[in-house]
Structure formats: C-alpha cells, structure tokens
Amino acid sequence: MKVFAIASIPANVAIEEVRRHFPDEVPATLKLYLDGKVEQFWFREKMGPIFLMNVATLDEAKEILGSLPLVAEGLMTYEYMPVTTLSPLGMLIQGK
Numbered sequence: 001m002k003v004f005a006i007a008s009i010p011a012n013v014a015i016e017e018v019r020r021h022f023p024d025e026v027p028a029t030l031k032l033y034l035d036g037k038v039e040q041f042w043f044r045e046k047m048g049p050i051f052l053m054n055v056a057t058l059d060e061a062k063e064i065l066g067s068l069p070l071v072a073e074g075l076m077t078y079e080y081m082p083v084t085t086l087s088p089l090g091m092l093i094q095g096k
Contacts, residue, residue: 002039003061004081007048013075015046024069037064048076058082 009018029049032038040052048070055061061080070076 001055001057002083003053003055003058004083005051005053005061005065005078006081007044007050007076007078009046009048009076010074018048018070018075021069021073021075028068032064 009015029038029041032051033041037053037055038051039054042050044050051065053061053064055064058080062078065071065078068076071078
C-alpha cells in the first residue's frame, strides 16, 4: 500500500527547536528509506517532509513515523493519505 505522509510543525513549536533534533531525525529517516518504508521524499521549507511510504497498512505508516524523534517529542505531526493506482484509466482500454 502507498501512503503519502505530509509533515507539519505545530504552531507553538519554534523551527530552531526542530533543527536541534536533526542529528537524530535525519539518520532515522535515512534508515526508513534504506529499509524501503519510505520510497520517495520531498521537503517543504518551514513545513517538513512529504514521504511516499510503502507499507502494509495505514496503521503501520503511523507507527513507523510515530517513532521518529520529532514526532515522539511532539515537534512534528503527519497527515496520512492512502493512495492507489488511477483505476479509471482502465476505462480507456476496456475495448481492447
């Protein structure tokens, strides 16, 4: 299953506090990439990353990212969006 996980920093959290945790957060994120749980990633300035995750369930995605240092410390949250193939495209080839 593919899941987009879109990070945000709560309004009451200073960006400097988030940056102080980068030495722990970055290696933990890299491990998720190397383990195949994060398939692709992007970054939004002052907002945080967007991950395309490859997981079995939505709960697995939440558990994985919940263990990251910034989430565990309450310095970042994620919105989760499960996605799938664009199945209506199949209508274009049904006649074949």
